Amino acid sequence: MTRTRIKFCGIRRKQDAELAVDLGVDALGFVLVPRSKRYIDPGRAAVIRAGLPPFVTVVALFMDADAGEVQTAIDALRPDVVQFHGREDAAFCASFGLPYIKAVAMSGPTDLSRTARQFRSAQALLLDAHAPGAMGGSGKTFDWSCIKPVGLPLVLAGGLTADNVGRAVRTVRPYAVDVSSGIERRPGVKDPERMRAFVRAVRRADGARR
Numbered sequence: 001m002t003r004t005r006i007k008f009c010g011i012r013r014k015q016d017a018e019l020a021v022d023l024g025v026d027a028l029g030f031v032l033v034p035r036s037k038r039y040i041d042p043g044r045a046a047v048i049r050a051g052l053p054p055f056v057t058v059v060a061l062f063m064d065a066d067a068g069e070v071q072t073a074i075d076a077l078r079p080d081v082v083q084f085h086g087r088e089d090a091a092f093c094a095s096f097g098l099p100y101i102k103a104v105a106m107s108g109p110t111d112l113s114r115t116a117r118q119f120r121s122a123q124a125l126l127l128d129a130h131a132p133g134a135m136g137g138s139g140k141t142f143d144w145s146c147i148k149p150v151g152l153p154l155v156l157a158g159g160l161t162a163d164n165v166g167r168a169v170r171t172v173r174p175y176a177v178d179v180s181s182g183i184e185r186r187p188g189v190k191d192p193e194r195m196r197a198f199v200r201a202v203r204r205a206d207g208a209r210r
Contacts, residue, residue: 004169004202005176007059007155008195010038012188017048019192023199026176027057029083032065032073037187038180042076049077059083059101070096083126090119099123101155106142116150125150126178129158144171162197169205177202 008020009029017028030045031038042060049058060079062070064086074082074096084093085103093100102119103126104110116125129142141159153175156168161182168177181187183194 002175004174004206006199006202007057007176007178008180008183008190009059009061009157009178010180010184010188011048011190012038012040012044013190014048014051016190016195017052019190019195021053021056023195025056025199027059027081028052029059029061029178029180030077030079031061032077033061033063033085036063040188042073046077049079057081061085062088064088067092067095074098081123085128090121093119094121101126103128103157106146106158110146112148112150116152120152122152124153124155124175126155126157127174128178144168147172160198162194162201165198166201166205166208169202170209173209 005026007027007029008025010031011017011028020028030040032042033039052058058077058079059081060073060077061083079098081099081101082096083101083103093102100122101124102122104112104115106127106129119125127147129140147154155176155178156172156174157178159182160168160177160179165177179198183190183198185191
């Protein structure tokens, strides 16, 4: 059985990154979108990144930034993966020479198969509850029953908490789950107990699937 990977997104503090690593979280997301409540300057993100051990994936999030802005942030942070949340097309996403994830707004009818064909060069699709053109991290879920396999790994996001992530894992069987608001005290400030509870819930759900 494949283990469900875990990504903690909206990291802004060194202590939150360190606890995530201690909990065995697979990936940390840094939001490089200035209008986001969880925005972190690429230079500050790079300081946190420099203290991470090997084998923790660093993800840089962008939304409708121009190519120069994206490249400048990549040069500062040196992420392993880039994640795009806006209207970027596949050619733009792939143009930076890094693996990329494309976020898909799931608030309304969505043809995931078509999106998967458009972004077949992506490493994964991230399914979030936000509307097109909006940011994630809203704390809202969407109808998981509409998700079908599309030939790309799926990362499930949107309103996940320790209380519902087990059901999400059992229902969707995603490659990974992505959480931000569900482990926070306030935007950009993580809650240690919620972080621990979320990881425990994912591990329990994985164990129940064996």
